[in-house]
Amino acid sequence: MDRHPHGKNQVLKPEDLTESFEPIVGQSVTLRTLRREDIDIEGSFLRGLSPETRHNRLLGGMIQITPEYLERLTTIxxxxxxxxxxxxxxxxxxxxxxxxRYVLDADGRACEFALVISDAWQGRGIGRRMMEKLISVARNRALQQMHGEVLSTNSYMLSLCRKLGFAFGRNPDDPTVTRIVLKLS
Structure with a gap:
């Protein structure tokens, strides 16, 4: 992997990010980078989400889980x-x-993040562990800020982000959405 233009001169390879851990309850979970060959299991994962989880993740919007959409999600x-x-x-x-996941902003200094956990595995510390890893990668790449938008009714995600140190603000265009920002440097 090439060095990020604003990076700390450290090159992180996708395989360097793999780790296994035991969640609060349940069997061993492996965190690893999402790969192109995950297209089928990514589709199964998304189709298995409850309507409420989809609603929270997509800020109330609905998506069609098409092959093109899955290809876009798994081609990183x-x-x-x-x-x-x-x-x-x-x-x-x-x-x-x-x-x-995070997607780099156009200026290369900040990123927008998203997180979704399968309903049966929520509340077991997996989302926190994933966010800590994502934040660590962003810091390693010397990004200055991570931001996202969360439905104001998504109390679990807002609580997690508060514990991780995100600052909260309102979206002036949509009062149902909370804008969250984490300074990384």
Missing amino acids: DFKRDMAIAAALMLDGREVLIGVA
Whole structure:
């Protein structure tokens, strides 16, 4: 992977980010970068989300889970962006239970993040572990800020972001959305 133009002269390879851990309850979870070959399990993961989780993740919007959409989600330019998957083995096959990602802003100094955890695995510390990893990668790349938008009714995500040190603000264009920002440097 090439060095980020604003980086700390450290090159992170996708394989360097793999780790396994035991969540609060449940079996061992592996955090690793999302790969192009994950297209099928990413589709299964998204289709398995509850309507409420989809609503929270997409700020109330609905999406069609098309092959093109899945290809876009699993084709990551790791020189600019990052996507971390939480995976585990169930019945002899790997399944995704969460994805955390950021996309670099046009100026190359900040990024927008997103996080979604499978309903059955929420509240077990997986989202926090994924966000800590995502924040660490962004800091390693010397990004100055991470930001996102969260539905004001998504109390779990707002609580997690508060614990991680994000500052909160209102979106003047949409009072149902809270804008969150974390200074990284």
